[in-house]
Amino acid sequence: MTAPRAPFLLLAFVSLSAAAVIAGCGGDSTPLQPGDTTDLGAQASLYATGAAGKVNLDALWPNEDGRRWDYRYAASACEPGPPLLHPTPDEVLPAPDPEDVLALLGSREHGPSPLPVSFIGDGGCQAITEPYALRFDGMITTSSGVTAQNLKESMAMVGPASGRLARDSWQKRFLAGLAQARPDLRAKLAAQGVGETAQVWFHLPVFLHGYAWEKTAAHVGTYGDVDQKLAWKFLEADLSPGSRFTHQLVPSLADDVFLYGYVVPKNRQWKLKGFARDVQVVYVLDYGVAAATDASGNVLGYLRGVSYGTVVYAPGVGPVLCAERFGATSDDPSKTSAGNLITLQRVTPGPALAAGGAAE
DSSP, rough: OOOHHHHHHOOOOOOOSSOOOOOOOOTTTSSOOOOOOTTTGGGGGGSOOOGGGGOOOHSSOOTTOOOOEEEEEEEEEEEOOOOOOBBGGSSSOOOOOHHHHHHHHEEEETOOSSSSSSOTTTTEEEEEEEEEEEEEEEEEETTTEEEEEEEEEEEOSTTTTHHHHHHHHHHHHHHHHHHHHHHHHHHHTTTTTTOOOOOOOSOOSSSSOEEEEEEESEEEEEOOSSSEEEEEEEEEEOOOOTEEEEEEOOTTOSSSSSSEEEOOOOOTSSOOTOSSOOOEEEEEEEEEEEEEEOOOOEEEEEEEEEEEEEEEETTTTTTEEEEEEEEEEETTTTTTTTTEEEEEEEEEEEEHHHOOOOOO
16 A cells, blocks of 8 residues: 655655754854853843733843844754544544643653654654854845844754755745645645745744744734734733633635644743743644645545644743744644754843843
């Protein structure tokens, strides 16, 4: 019997190198060096946290021009095994609740779970550790015509993925994954410059990323190149424990691709040394239901591709940790084919704030 072509799970295998990082990309010409984390928590005092000590949205992600975050980025990717298929779309399970996937990412007692992922086929796994950085650098206009603050990504990398961040916005990486997950959308995605055989660097960050960044009184998010709607939402103004939000992704391309967010209650939240009043959000990315086919295009069954992750935000500092898992299905989210852990090493305030200027 011909092996099924399961969208989303039969991605081109990511060839990762564990060799030392030797080149920079994405706008920074030299490799980033890990820094000392001992003084990060003290920077929270630069921002007010609102009445009665409550954290406000503005404090969770400072955005003065020139501010930079340097991270340690560890990723692993495995050749996936065959997924469970359902006879009809109606039998496919819904996306998991963000509250339920928190335990798959880690726990309050132990923090992030180990990186090695469990959905392993015949190809084995590879891993890499390298520097990753985000830095506010003026303004940028997307291909769709939205002008917003430029949160520039940089990653030192060797191997076939070198320079990927320099060429593509985060949304192009997301769309490449969507092309694999949803064959029915490939004609529309082709108009966005994403082909059916697009290489997917599925270990690269999605739940923490740069590009056209915006902070308002209602949300923090990013714009993309598909249309002028907010393409991704990191945070909403309601930061109360247990609060939730739903954000539709690429509505001009599909009506069933969603991002779900959940603010973790304090009694389940990961506690990070040196940070106070931090906020943890868990995300689930639902790619919608898709058909798996054989080499001749015959439908063998249906499945729902999902990814999930969590980001911890510290007042006055910004994102301090991100854990991501990719290549899962709604039937068993614990089985993933790729994942990463992004941990803050150093934060550098923008020149105006470092010189004693007021925070924006």
